[in-house]
Amino acid sequence: MTVVSTLWTRIVSLVEDGDPGLFDAINPPASATSIARVASAVGRELPADLVEFWSLADGVDHNAARRTSSGTRRPRQLPLSTVEALEKREMLLKVAGLVSDMSDADLANCLAVQDAGPAGIRELRYWLPSWIPLASNDGGDYLVIDLRRGAQFGCIMAFSTDEGSSAQPLWPNLTAMLASAAEFFE
Numbered sequence: 001m002t003v004v005s006t007l008w009t010r011i012v013s014l015v016e017d018g019d020p021g022l023f024d025a026i027n028p029p030a031s032a033t034s035i036a037r038v039a040s041a042v043g044r045e046l047p048a049d050l051v052e053f054w055s056l057a058d059g060v061d062h063n064a065a066r067r068t069s070s071g072t073r074r075p076r077q078l079p080l081s082t083v084e085a086l087e088k089r090e091m092l093l094k095v096a097g098l099v100s101d102m103s104d105a106d107l108a109n110c111l112a113v114q115d116a117g118p119a120g121i122r123e124l125r126y127w128l129p130s131w132i133p134l135a136s137n138d139g140g141d142y143l144v145i146d147l148r149r150g151a152q153f154g155c156i157m158a159f160s161t162d163e164g165s166s167a168q169p170l171w172p173n174l175t176a177m178l179a180s181a182a183e184f185f186e
Helices: 003-018 020-025 032-042 048-056 062-067 082-099 104-116 174-185
Strands: 131-136 141-146 156-160
Touching: 003 020, 003 048, 003 174, 020 062, 032 048, 032 082, 048 174, 082 131, 131 156, 156 174
Parallel strands: none
Antiparallel strands: 131 141, 141 156
């Protein structure tokens, strides 16, 4: 078993015991085609731990999770499916154009410059094309995988539609985030 698989198995076991409603909301694995569709849409290689995670579970059914609130402590943000990740990404890219006070050309240039920068640095107001939403609270807050190049490729950052991105990554990669999630459920 890999580290991601071991952590996910541990999380699923803890969730099954402590929050059966959330356990039932975990989606089955994503297909290789669905995962490839995400990579193609972003035009970047996906981190191996993300590919493995989606190969284990295609996120959580957020509607089912909301309907089954068990009163137990849950993470603020739940994993998105591959389809939801693409839908949210497209929506957030469109929102950048709607809320910006820049011209379309200036915004496109600004995003291109920021998108070409290294992963994991800079506090940013607008959604970048090289980001994939990984998890959401369904209220405008996201955990984002940064696919820009550099030493922090694949890091996890926070993004709020109200405030923009965190200045620094929350975790260096999805594996580290899953380790934190396992501790949360213990």
